[in-house]
Amino acid sequence: MTNQEITDILVHISQILDIQGENPFKTRAYLRAAQTISSLTFQLNSLENRKEIGKLPGIGSGIAKKIEELLETGKLGYYEDLKKSKYAPLTEFLKIPGIGPKHARLVHDKLGIKTVEELEKAAADGKLRVLPGLGEKAEKNILQGIQQMRKYKERFPLAFIYPRAMAILEDLKKLKEIKKITIAGSLRRMRDTIADADVLAVSDNPEKIMEAFINLPQVAQVVAHGHTKSSIVTKDRFQVDLRVVGAESFGAASHYFTGSKAHNIRIRSLGVDKGLKINEYGVFRKDKRIAGKTEEEVFSSVDLPYIPPELREDRGEIEAAQKGNLPSLVEARYIKGDLHVHTNWSDGNNTIEEMAMAARRKGYHYVAICDHASSMGIVHGLSAERVQRQIIEIRKVNKNFKNFRVLCGTEVDIKPDGELDLDSDTLRALDIVVAAVHSKFTQPEKEMTRRIVRAIENPSVHIIAHPTGRIIGKREPYEVDMDKVMDACKANGKILELNAYPERLDLSDIHCRKAKEKGIKIAISTDAHMTDHLEWISFGIATARRGWIEPKDVVNTMTLAKLLNYLRH
C-alpha cells in the first residue's frame, strides 16, 4: 500500500467522521496525519520505516496502529466499518463548494438524499428551503455549486494561473487607493497546481478596491463581495480572492494568506504558548498589537527566523527554523546555465545561435543544446550523422562568443528495453547526454524501473530528464520505483533533471527533497523549445525551493569549468 493510498483513506475517514458529527479535533487529527504522510519522502511500506510511524508529527498510537494494519493486511477494519455507515456516501457532497459536513448530513437525515443527482433534483424542486438553516438562496447556491464542481473541479497548473494573476495585480495597481499589493496563498508558495489565486492589498479605502475588483474586465462571476474581502471567478474559470488590510497589518496578513493552513495553525499554536494571539491583523498580547507590519515581525514574535513561502507546508520547516537549520534555498541568481534546450534541428522553433544569444542575455555562462535523438518521427530526432553535423555547427557558433559556451548535447530516447537511441561512440562525442522516456509509458512498474535504471547505468548518460513523465492535469507519472531510480543515480553518480516546463515540473517538490536527502544532484532545466521558454526556469527554481534544494545541490549553479569536470567524472 502506497503513502498516497493511506493518505486517501485517512482523508476519507476524516470526512465520514465529520459528517457523523464527531469531535472536530478528532477529524482534524486524521487530516493532519494524512497531510504528514502525503509529504513524506519515503514509502511507509518498506519494513524499516514501519517502526517510525508513531513518531511522525500528528500521528500518535491510535492512527499509527491503523496504518500498521493497512500496511500489514491491505485493509483497515475500522475503515471498512465506517464505509458501511449511512453517512459514508455523503462525502461526495463535500466536493460541492458551499456544502460542508453539516448540510450534507442535514439533507440526508431530513430528506433521505444520498447522491449528488438526488441533491440536485431536490434543490431544483425547491425541497431544500424548508430545512432549518436553509432557504431559497441556499438552494440556488447548491445548484450553482454542483455545476461549478462538475465544471471546475480541476486545479490549474501554476504556470497557467501565475501570469493571469499577475495581470490582475497590474490592473489593480493602477488604482491610486492601493498602497501595496502582493500575491499570497499557494500561488506565492509556488505549488505546482493552484486551485485559486489569492491577492492581498493595503489600502485605507478597501470598499473602493472591492468595487474595482469585482468590475474588472476579466470577471465572469462575483462569488462574494464584502467590505474587505471579495471573490470572483475569471473568464478563464479560476477563482481570485482579494483581501484588503491596513498597512500596519500587511506582514501578518501576508503570512496568514500565504499559508499553508497547516503551517499557520502551527505558528498560531506557538503564539498561544507564548500568550499571543496571531491573526491576519497582527500579533497581539491581550489587546496590544506587538507585531504585524512585516512577516519577519510575525516569525520573530514566536522566536523564529523568516521562513521562505515555498517552505511553509508544515513539513518540518518550523522545527528546522527553531534549530537554526533552515536551508539556504537556491535562487535565480545562482543559475549559470540551462542544460536542456531544443532548437529547430529537432522540434524547437529557434536556431542554435538564437537560443545561445537568449541564454547569454539571461546572464548565463552556458547553454546545452539537447535536441531529440529519437526514432519517433514527430520530434525530427537527430540521427548519429546529424548529431555530428550539429557538433560542427555548434563549434562555429561558439567562435562568436566570449565567456559563454554552447554545449553539445542530446536528449536521447530511452527505448523500452533501456537501450538508448544513439550509439555510444556518438554519445561519447557530446559534452552532455540527457536521457528520457518518450514512449511506452504504460510499462509495468518493474519493467519501467529496470528500463530507467539501465539508462542510468549506461556510462554515456549524465542526466535523466523529466524522470517520472507526468504532465500535470493530463498524464499521471508512469509507474516507476523512484527509490530504486534514485539509488541507481547515487551509485552511478548520475544527475536527475528537474524539468521546469510548466506542465511537467518533474521532479516534483517531494521528489526533489528525497533526492537531496539521498545526496543526488539536480539539474534545473527548462526543456525550452523557443527562446521565451528560457524564462520558465523560475518555475523550476520555485519547485526546487519547495523541495528544500540549495545551490550546492544543483549542477547548473557550477561554473562552466567545474561543470565540465563534473560531467567528465
Add this chain to the structure above:
DNA sequence: GCCGTTTTCGGCCCGACTGTTTTCAGTCG
C-alpha cells in the same frame, strides 16, 4: 485523536462572508 520543560487531562488557530437569523451556525481558507 494528538500532545505536553507550565499539563497524561483538557486543551486543540482565527476571522470574513453568507444566509438565515434576531445573535448565530455553517462554510471557507
